[in-house]
Amino acid sequence: MAARVRSATHAVIASDLGETVLFVSHGGPIRTILAEALDIPLRNLFPIAQRYGAVNRIRFDAGLPTVEVINAVDCSWPVG
Numbered sequence: 666m667a668a669r670v671r672s673a674t675h676a677v678i679a680s681d682l683g684e685t686v687l688f689v690s691h692g693g694p695i696r697t698i699l700a701e702a703l704d705i706p707l708r709n710l711f712p713i714a715q716r717y718g719a720v721n722r723i724r725f726d727a728g729l730p731t732v733e734v735i736n737a738v739d740c741s742w743p744v745g
Contacts (some may be wrong), residue, residue, distance in 0.1 A: 666693060666694065666697070667707055670694045670697040670698060670711060671697065671701060674688075674701070676696055678725050678728055679728075688699045692715040693710075693718055695712045696710045696711065696715060697710065697716055698721075698723070699713055699721060699723070699732065699735065700713065701730075702723050702730035702732050703730075704734060713735070713736075714735075714736050716736055716738055718738065719736045719737060719738055720734060720737045720738070721734060721735050721736065721737070722734035722737075
């Protein structure tokens, strides 16, 4: 699963859309993306809390991730 998630995520990042992209998924794939962005080994993936319907925000500039929000349920910030 992790290899598929990484491949898809890298493809979107490499396309350099210059736009906001939304991934909707289960906790495992979302944790995989967060673990890679935070340089956390996959074996430490499940301690990353993910509530049902939570939002995570990662900004990629020149392919480099900045994790801005993790596990939020109040999404009142502006998009973009």
